[in-house]
Amino acid sequence: MTQDVFADGGDVGRDLAAVDWDRTPLGPPQQWPQSLRTAVSILLSSRFPMWMAWGPQLTFFCNAAYRRDTLGRKYPWALGRPANEVWAEIWDDIGPRITTVLSTGQATWDEGLLLFLERSGYTEETYHTFSYSPLRDDDGALVGMLCVVSEDTERVIGQRRMATLRDLGSDPSVVRTEQQTLAFTGAQLGRNLHDLPFTLTYLFEIDGVRLAEATGIPADHPVARPGAWPVEAISRGESVVVPIEGDLPLGAWREPPVEALVVPLLQQGDSPYGFLVAGLNRFRAVDDGYRGFVELTAGHVSAGIASARSYQAQQRRAEELAELDRAKTAFFSNISHEFRTPLTLIMGPLEELLTRSDLTDDQGVRAELQVIHRNGLRLGKLVNALLDFSRIEAGRMQARFEPVDLAHATAELASVFRSAIERTGLTFEVDTPPLAQPVYLDRGMWEKIVLNLLSNALKFTFSGGVRIAVRGEAEAATVTVTDTGVGVPEDEMPRLFERFHRIENARSRSNEGSGIGLALVKELVELHGGTITADSTFGRGTTFTVRLPLGAAHLPAEAVNTAPSAGPRSSGAEPYVQEALRWTPGTTDSSDEAVPVAKSPATVLVADDNADMRDYLARLLRSAGHRVLAVGDGQAALEVARRENPDLVVSDVMMPRLDGLELVAALRTDPRTAGTPVLLLSARAGQEASIEGLDAGADDYLVKPFSSAELLARVRANVELARLRNHHARWRTALIDSLQEAFFVCDEDGAVIEINSTFTDVLGFGPEGLPYAPVHPWWPDREADPEAYNQVADALALLVGSTRGTYTIPVQHRDGHRLWAAASFNQVADPDTGRKVIVGTFRDVTAEHYAVQRDSALAALSVRLSQAESVSSALDGVLPDLGELWQARQVYAAVFHDSGPPTLVTDDEQIRWESLTPERRTALTALRDEPLLTPVADRPGGAGIALEHPDGTMVLLLELTERRPFTEQDRTLLTLLAGHLGQGLHRIHQIDQQRETALALQRAILGPAELPAGFAVRYAPATRPLKVGGDWYDTVMLTAGRIGIVVGDCVGHGLRAATVMGQLRSACRALLLQNTDPAQTLTALDRFAVQLPGAMCATVFCGVLDPATGELTYASAGHPPAVVAHRDGTTDLLDHGRSRPLGVRSTGERPEAHYTVPVRATLLLYTDGLVERRRQPLTAGIERVAAAVQQGRTATLEELATEVMANMAPSAGYDDDVAMLLYRHPGPLELDFPAEATRLAPLRSMLRTWLARCGVDPTTAQNVLVAAGEACANAIEHGHRHLPGGLISLRAAATADDLHLTITDSGLWKTPEPAANPHRGRGFALMRALMSEVTVTTGAAGTIVGLQARIPR
């Protein structure tokens, strides 16, 4: 029963079962009422946290989920105890609720109720949502309660912390200062006294630590002393938990914190700003969540501090800049004021002088005076502008506004600019229709506004034109100045009207300017109560729009004069116009009019954007006798310097396009101008400026203003110094330029930094393009010709990677044509810089290259053609060569016959004419109709040519890689090769035909049509080149069964030798029949040979063999010895009976020798082509052939013949013709007999005799007899059952170790049926048992039984 109640309760069930229930009011579980049992079982089976109390003491039960979530360490102690004991610490909270449930029967509901539980070893802040419901006993009385509970602690605390972090991150105001930031974060932290009972924020300062903010605690509390905290760990960026004590604030709790977490206020990339001390809620463990919360809080504080500090820093910087700007204006205006007096005193007398005709009659004096005047005006204009600023700044600008006809006034101002604008070639449009009413203007100011805008437009416009327009609107008048100039980059637009701001690198007519023009215009327009806006597209042009309100209401009344004044008051226009006129494009005027007077006149290049200064310098230098080249900017100077190589460059620092410092740098990097002295001129005084100039590589530095004498002195000094210094360099340059070979210098990266004139002549690339960095512009195109490109790339790698070397590479002339250059180079150290440079020279070897290519291609072709044995093999060899020569992807050769499809040859056997694309077929066919030997390369990627082929017209088509150029040289080469190929093919064809004829002849006259049994013969013509010769073999049937055997070799090759051979052979045959004596035969043949041209010195081996006995009589006329291989593996050479070759005079008779060929030995006769090898003694060849025959002694004779011919052949084939004759003794037995049983006994008799001749032992012989007898009996019985009298043939042959027999009938055997005919089955069994191998082959023509027996040694 007990088990039943707690059975489903798992661990808790077991622990409940272990409770001593007898000691509780509930008694033993067996006696529990059903209601209790049910309640307990519901409790235990639920996975939702529950506990229940039952009975008078409210005895405690709970389930596993409750144990896990809530009960903690009280388990299992709590089981079976009174509930008020279990939950003593919260009984005040829950006791009344339980009482209510038990008294009223009403369930309770509490959500997120804070309960301090003692379940984890400390008093813990927890939140629970729960319901108490009544439990009744079997009688319906209220006896207990069930609590369903879920814990909310994580949720409640998480929400609380999240709220604090959210508030910290949502600062609605733009926080300004650090103090404000800290006050804000303090306010937020102070609102969460649960998690942060108190906080202290400290900041590190130069002299220590300062408490910057405190929440939940007074700032003067003892614990707030900065010294109380572990500052060192904090500085390292670590967080530390510190125990605290004393009279501390409680925060939201009834007891104060006992620990604080100290967290650094981290600063990115630097030591912490300070640290935050957070008093910790003692009712929560300091777990990862709590720690993380405090650290995130600290992060918010740090971020606030960071943004406040950076804001402060920005603010300070802005203020400093504004202050600087003010100081600059003040300085300039003060200075400017000081200028006015001296300027007036200069300009006054100067104008006076200009009116004096006695002075101005002299052109020189007049020009100088005008320069002074113009520049005086310019200075005055600048001074006035600065003064205007300071007046405006100080509010002292005295404006007088009067009603003015705006259109008229503006048109008038514009007109004075017309000539300046039109001189530059620009159009100038003035569009000023009269307005309905006058506009209140200060005429002086308006003049400045309009002139500045026009001057600005002209300065930045190089093509197109300038337009000024006036328009009236309802409440305002607008004036627009539009240009088609360089425009303003978008990012510069906001600063366009800023004082002293100049757009860097803008292309302009002059680099002069102070950056105050537009700023002044804006100030002046605003003084009129108007606005100015700019609208610009970079590269397209700019439009300035000035809007002036109509009427005078917007102007200060005291400054308004309602009556118009008499008209234009003054003209301040002249300085603007004069200045603009000097911007007109200057020309590089050289010094034809100059009269050299200096002792050592030099060429001086003057670069200055100010035309006056330029002219002044030019005049001054010319007067000293120098030749002067004058240009308006640094870029022009660089170009002229490279071209003209001046002795000295005098340059301004501030210039458009390329300034003076950049010019110096560019000159120094170019080896041609690196040594040219540069004298920089600048208005910028001071040590720093001159150091900058000299640093850049200038030789001297002169500050404006300078005296003419000083300039000339410096020029002279620099020129002389440079001449001295550059003497070697000039000599070197002259030397290099005089070289016949192209000369270049590369830096270590392979960039070409110096070249000579031959270089330019060869490649078309001149010094103006230097340096040429790799990939150099003369490299072949990577896409079109990757092979050539790679060659050049490899050469470059060699060049920069080796100390010396040579290479030949294809390059591209500037005009596109292909060159071949052979270069050699050396690595040297630059004496100036110590860096590695490469000095090289090269020659144009294009002609040689193509000549070599042509020659080697022709040579290769000739070799191929000479090696070829036939027309088709010639093509097979040549096509890949052609393909390789042009890096073709495929080469097609098609031979067009009179009819039928053309024969296609490629190096891919898979490709057939039929499988070609129709386009390809068309292309090939079209080539056929082209004139012969005329290359066609009219489409990219292909080139073809037609030529003669012995069988018809052949076309060659090269499929080239994409864009591979097919040059004139390629065409020449293709023509040449095609011509040679055609001739070669014809020659091969002829040789081929001759050879065919000779071979046919040779075969016709060679050898007997039928050889006697036991012989095998071979003849092979020489294979390379294929040619017949004068070798022969012969067998002659003589009397008494004897056989004459002859092998001979006539001198020479070809048809002629073959003819001689034929005659000798016939003669020898006839003589043998007559004499049957080898020596006599040869002697008689001698006489014949003398008569026959070409027969002299032929060698002959002549023998007479008795096949029955193996007896051989032989004689040799200068012929290599015959070889005999015995059955035991030894060999004999038949080297007796020797005498001289045929027809060679001799005294004695020819000797003769005798030899007996042993049984199952093999005799070999041959001509020297079989054994003779270059650089090997003949004996070595004879030994080899003897070994070959000996090795093959167990093979059948035909097999042996084939093997010997194959094994002896050199890898490239025989280079002389070969005749060979083999005989194995005894010859085979060959019998044909009718299929009759009575024939068997005589057959056996003959076989027995042959076997004896073969030297076979009696037992083996008997075995062979029985087996052969059985085979024959079968043939008689079965093979010829329906065809009596048919022939059966028996063939028997011996090798060294084996006997081979075949019995052939012309009938069809029945499948052996041993059951039906038992003794036939026995016949087969006998054959198999007696022979080492039995084969039965049944075919349509009959049955062949093969028998093989091993002959015991």
Added chain:
Amino acid sequence: MSTPLTCTTGRRPDGAVVLTATGEIDMSNAAAFATALTGADDESAGSPFVVDLTRVEYIDSAGLAALFPHVDRLRLVSNPLLSPVLTIAGLDDITTTAAES
């Protein structure tokens, strides 16, 4: 013309019937050999009899086939030349090989 073969029937001193063959036995004369064998068998009247092949130079499967019907009462006397064939035919247990003369 058949292959030469002579067959002679006689008795040994112990009274056993002996068939002595001389020549070669092949398919052309196997029938004659068979007849001779049957005669000798009849003559020995159920007792074992001897076939002397000592002077036979050749016997093939047809000749062997003539021997098999009498194998129960047969004793063979042979020569070394024939013994491989007789052994293969399984007749070696009833064969005595005479030394080569």
